[in-house]
Amino acid sequence: MTSTDATAAGRGRAGVWNLPNVLTMIRIALVPFFVWFLVADAPGLHSVSGPWRWAAVAAFAVAIYTDKLDGDIARSRNLVTDFGKIADPIADKLLIGSALVMLSLLGELPWWATVVILVREWGITALRFFVIRYGVIPASRGGKLKTVVQTAAIFLYLLPFAAFAPWMSWVAFAVMMAAVAITLWTGVEYVVEALRLRANGKRQAGTVEGREQA
DSSP states (O other), X not given: OOHHHHHHHHHHHHHHSSHHHHHHHHHHHHHHHHHHHHHHHOGGGOOOOSHHHHHHHHHHHHHHHHHHHHHHHHHHTTOOOHHHHHHXXXXXXXXXXXXXXXXXXXXXXXXXXXXXXXHHHHHHHHHHHHTTTTOOOOOOHHHHHHHHHHHHHHHHHHSTTTTTOTHXXXXXXXXXXXXXXXXXXXXXXXXXXXXXXXXXXXXXXXXXXXXXXX
16 A cells, blocks of 8 residues: 555545544444333333433433534534434434334333334435435425424433323323424425435436437
8 A cells, every 4th residue: 555545544534533423423332321221220111210211311311412412513623424424314213213112112102103203214214315316305494303303202201200290291292293293294295305306317317318319
């Protein structure tokens, strides 16, 4: 390897090992700890709302904060990388998905809500890859709102307040229903955008082909 190649390789590594990407990897690493804390609090899958439940709340809060922090740092310092574009949404889906599945396993969240959200999340991710040849589907304001409401709903479910404040469970359920509604609505928006993007891409390809034949 020449000195030029070595320098280029070093720059490539430096591009990946920056603070936003490290925070993303920390968020991914927190997911199994978050799940373990919930399991430790629920022998026989019956939550006792003890110290381990609070540890799960703390792990979730830290993970969500790193999500905001890494995005702010990446944009302010121009540290947006291809790795970050791929790893960041994966980290988000792992965290949100594991929280939803665990809450359903513990009998605190209806399975249908978890299934609806997860099918939409992974379905839209697959759709993005399917139409990437025609262009990138940008994140919409509705998509960002969806993430905020989902996070708020999960956080309310995780807080062990229902034992002495039963009304909190109704608040959490109401926010989760809002999250489900926004999730479905934005999912339809993304499908429409994907169809539009695909149609425009095919139209442009047909135009180019016609010019070449002419």
